[in-house]
Amino acid sequence: MKPFAVAIAATLGLGSAAIAQAPEAKKAPAAPAPIDRSILHVQVILDKLGFGPGVLDGRGGISLVSALKGFQEARGLGITGKIDQPTLRALYPYRAARPTLTLTLDAASLRGPYIQSIPKDYAEQSKLDGMAYVRPIEKLAEMFHTTPAVIAALNPPGMRLAVGQKIVLPNALPSSRAYPSDATPEWRRTLAHLNVEANVPQAAKIVVDKSDKVVRAFDGNGRLVAQYSATIGSASDPLPLGNWKVLHVSPNPDWKMNPKILKGVSDSKEAQIIPPGPNNPVGVVWIDLSREHYGIHGTPDPEKIGRTESNGCVRLTNWDAARVALMVKSGMPVIFQA
Structure with a gap:
């Protein structure tokens, strides 16, 4: 009989090499690596469970490693960032979610x-x-x-x-599109279009971790219930460490381009109002924070999450930002930590 973990790997479509090691971040090759359906399968399951691996690409990398670490922490497993045997066992009940x-x-x-x-x-x-x-x-x-x-x-x-x-x-x-009844029809359409999971846990606290480049959501018992890869600040606009709060959520926002607070934009430029849409610089949602000019928001460039810098704010994929927006409420604490 095959060892239990190997049997699970076969069910998930994972080979022994995948059990031995998780995909680690590597230098970008000259051409994209081929899609590995076994890695895509793990990404899909984690995405559905609220441990966002970033773009579903079947190629792994830093975002998948971060997602695996978050899932492992939430399940009380050893935090390896690898698709190891205990992690495969924990993923096994969700194998019906095909890649x-x-x-x-x-x-x-x-x-x-x-x-x-x-x-x-x-x-x-x-x-x-x-x-x-x-x-x-x-x-x-x-x-x-x-x-x-x-x-x-x-x-x-x-x-x-x-x-x-x-x-x-x-x-x-x-699994569900039963979005909040008080959401506007336009916001409900956006959530449905982005295939955002409606059945999400309610967070009691959000932690933005600069070193790990993730946004974590914790419930009232201090349990990690969701985690998403993020782009967090830059050398010129570092994350303002400290304790803040959610003020409000603005779905499908416009964005005021203010050259006086944006690094790299000449102060001689005029301020502009950029209209809403998925390609707006702040994406499909802005979660406004008590630190002036700072928010958690989406992006028009999901493949760059965790790999580039931002103008100080916390940037997620549009679908992850929308999911976080369903988990928060006004007054909720948001901690920015190193």
Whole structure:
């Protein structure tokens, strides 16, 4: 009989090499590594459980290692950041969440609005009706918590996006879309579009950890209930360590580009109001904090989370930021720690 952990690995589609070591962060290769469906399977399960591995790409890296550490801490396991035998046993009950699904595109899944391009100049952005997606593949990628390049890799070369076309996507579908009744219709549509899980635990405290580059949510008993990879500050705009509070949540916000508080933007520039949309610099939601000018928010560039710098704020993927927004309430403590 196979050892128990090996049997679990076979069920999950993981080989013995995956048991031995987790995917570690490596220097970017000249070409993307092939998608490993076993790694994608683990990413999908963690994503559904609220331990966000960032983009679902089947390639691992720093975001998956962080997600594994969070899951292991929450389950009382040894914190290794690896897909080890105890972690496989803990993941086993959720194995029914397959790594991919095949959908048939319909008119709604391809419908815009779209814009021709995103101007780099803030003044030009302010003239747009909204910071919408540029093309359907970008929309589909965000819906399924991935990137256009991953979708291309999962499907036959040259596949055209058209009504009736079957397409393979990471399995990011939520178990529930029963969003809060007091949410506006527009916000409910955004949550549904992003496949945000409605059945989330309510947090009692949020901790933003600068060294680990994660946002952690704890319940009233001090138990870790969710964790997400984040981009946190920069050398010129370091995270203001201390104890803060959630003031309010602003779904689908516009963003005021204020050159006087943004590093790298000339003070001679005029302030601009950038309209709402998934490509807005703060994404689809702004969680305003008691530290002036600081918030937890989304991003138009999910693949850069944890790998680039921000203008001091705490940046998550749009889908993770939206999920955190469902977990918090006004007055909740938010701790920024080194």
